[in-house]
Amino acid sequence: MGVAEEAVWDIFRNPSPRRKGVGAPGDDCALLQPPPGRSLLQTCDQVIEGVHLLPSDPPKVYAQKLLRRCLSDLAAAGATPWAAQWTMAIPPERGRRWMLALAKAFRAEAEAFGLPVAGGDVSQAPVVVLTCTLLGLANGKVPGRGKLRGNETLFVSGSLGGAVSSGRHRCPEPRLALGQRLVEHYAPRAMMDLSDGLVRDLPRMLGRSPEQKAGQVAAWGADIRLPKLPIANELEANPAGWASAIGEGEDYELLVALAPRQTKAVAEDRVLQKFGLREIGQVVPQAGIRFLDDGGRSLRLKAKGWEYGWR
Amino acid sequence: MGVAEEAVWDIFRNPSPRRKGVGAPGDDCALLQPPPGRSLLQTCDQVIEGVHLLPSDPPKVYAQKLLRRCLSDLAAAGATPWAAQWTMAIPPERGRRWMLALAKAFRAEAEAFGLPVAGGDVSQAPVVVLTCTLLGLANGKVPGRGKLRGNETLFVSGSLGGAVSSGRHRCPEPRLALGQRLVEHYAPRAMMDLSDGLVRDLPRMLGRSPEQKAGQVAAWGADIRLPKLPIANELEANPAGWASAIGEGEDYELLVALAPRQTKAVAEDRVLQKFGLREIGQVVPQAGIRFLDDGGRSLRLKAKGWEYGWR
Numbered sequence: 001m002g003v004a005e006e007a008v009w010d011i012f013r014n015p016s017p018r019r020k021g022v023g024a025p026g027d028d029c030a031l032l033q034p035p036p037g038r039s040l041l042q043t044c045d046q047v048i049e050g051v052h053l054l055p056s057d058p059p060k061v062y063a064q065k066l067l068r069r070c071l072s073d074l075a076a077a078g079a080t081p082w083a084a085q086w087t088m089a090i091p092p093e094r095g096r097r098w099m100l101a102l103a104k105a106f107r108a109e110a111e112a113f114g115l116p117v118a119g120g121d122v123s124q125a126p127v128v129v130l131t132c133t134l135l136g137l138a139n140g141k142v143p144g145r146g147k148l149r150g151n152e153t154l155f156v157s158g159s160l161g162g163a164v165s166s167g168r169h170r171c172p173e174p175r176l177a178l179g180q181r182l183v184e185h186y187a188p189r190a191m192m193d194l195s196d197g198l199v200r201d202l203p204r205m206l207g208r209s210p211e212q213k214a215g216q217v218a219a220w221g222a223d224i225r226l227p228k229l230p231i232a233n234e235l236e237a238n239p240a241g242w243a244s245a246i247g248e249g250e251d252y253e254l255l256v257a258l259a260p261r262q263t264k265a266v267a268e269d270r271v272l273q274k275f276g277l278r279e280i281g282q283v284v285p286q287a288g289i290r291f292l293d294d295g296g297r298s299l300r301l302k303a304k305g306w307e308y309g310w311r
Numbered sequence: 312m313g314v315a316e317e318a319v320w321d322i323f324r325n326p327s328p329r330r331k332g333v334g335a336p337g338d339d340c341a342l343l344q345p346p347p348g349r350s351l352l353q354t355c356d357q358v359i360e361g362v363h364l365l366p367s368d369p370p371k372v373y374a375q376k377l378l379r380r381c382l383s384d385l386a387a388a389g390a391t392p393w394a395a396q397w398t399m400a401i402p403p404e405r406g407r408r409w410m411l412a413l414a415k416a417f418r419a420e421a422e423a424f425g426l427p428v429a430g431g432d433v434s435q436a437p438v439v440v441l442t443c444t445l446l447g448l449a450n451g452k453v454p455g456r457g458k459l460r461g462n463e464t465l466f467v468s469g470s471l472g473g474a475v476s477s478g479r480h481r482c483p484e485p486r487l488a489l490g491q492r493l494v495e496h497y498a499p500r501a502m503m504d505l506s507d508g509l510v511r512d513l514p515r516m517l518g519r520s521p522e523q524k525a526g527q528v529a530a531w532g533a534d535i536r537l538p539k540l541p542i543a544n545e546l547e548a549n550p551a552g553w554a555s556a557i558g559e560g561e562d563y564e565l566l567v568a569l570a571p572r573q574t575k576a577v578a579e580d581r582v583l584q585k586f587g588l589r590e591i592g593q594v595v596p597q598a599g600i601r602f603l604d605d606g607g608r609s610l611r612l613k614a615k616g617w618e619y620g621w622r
Binding site for chain 1: 338339340341342343344345347348350351352353354355356357359361362363384385387388390394396397398400429430431432434435436437438440442444446447449453455456503504
């Protein structure tokens, strides 16, 4: 557990809810005994003051966003959350009280998702920097990205856009039940959560992103029917609504690529309808993403999605 | 994987060395299939500019310290390193080059320890904040802390003190082989790595630390023979040498509590001698830590170990 602050150790020490196979932390390591035969999924994420949240946001909001955006990655794998570890680096002037409120809020959030906290680490930094590592149990074949055949139908859950401007990004809703149902019943060819905006995330699914080496993955494209995109209520009368829906980011909805033969069954699945899962377009063999209007005409849209400004 | 910077994705994408059961990252989660029947150990740690390292330290030093202090936690559990995930938050003005050098150095370090990197996350912060989460495979009963019977013999490896002042703390040596051998052959009653100094870490092992609820763990004490403490060469002629050896911290040596009947076998084990494992004292039923001189007289020492200054 490294350098730790005794006052919050109690929070780390007692995993709650208790879970068979997740040992009490407090030692240097947490002892984990996953259920035999189940694959694990591991993901890590960060929440940083001034990047993801404001200095004025209360500790509860930090805890919520940290855990929920990390859970969203498990949702994208159709996994069941199993155990959490997290780290906090906090400015000393925030004080012990803020730190304890954060630790309690994280634990309460984890409990709400049935997730034991199996340890963590505490340190100092000039701004609040939180990280979370989650382990999940796989519920079937993990879809991942970049394994498309060029003929899939694309779906998204919920509605897109306005998450940042409305403040919804502070408490995202991880689509865990949706992801699990899709993996268990429809074996998606690819699935991911939308964190940086459709214009930035979709290319990652298609294997056209610069992070993938040329030739490593087939370069598919996609036709997106813009009028089919479910945009957030408050954006509907707004001319910039579409730009926000595809480029504002922090939606944490699922983007799903399904084999064409499953389109009908998915559209008729009442559980999936509850999550507002709807068809938005097609994967096509031609590279590039086209946004089409009602008449099938290609539109030029300005939206680039979330990006850091590295020199 | 959340918000990520494409330029470093390649580093995260290809786990190297490859390992059966550790899936290629690049998706939202890493897919892990641990060997059947083996328990896992999980630990996380942080390295922060201005707290653990200087702004002027090169990226390689950041990578080394991050991975090695986290490996030291696995060593304390006698575990075999199995998979790593890590996060970086870096000031934009450090630039892409520094970030890439860090990512490459981390990967090279991980390779040197036979450890595949199974994903990570990249973001921004006003100072460098790095975290690392490691999974290890258990090699026997995990010793942990706080399960003492009050009659154990205490050992430490290597030498203590001077790690910070000499700069050795920047590249600690995780005692993996030692930890594994002890767990496999001697089933220690307790084992931990010394990161905050003996005066601060020993009470944690004894169950006397304020982080443990009253009554939860028996309150043992320890008698430490000060002349038996292996202090770092450069401190031997230094009157403050002892204070550094017990309170400077960042030693990353192992502190081990063994059943009395194993003292002789351990002292004669040539592999353990190679790590400089030596007896330093006894766990005793009376609470409190006493430092004794050659004649068995109790000494008063001023050293408090590493502590953050929370308000």
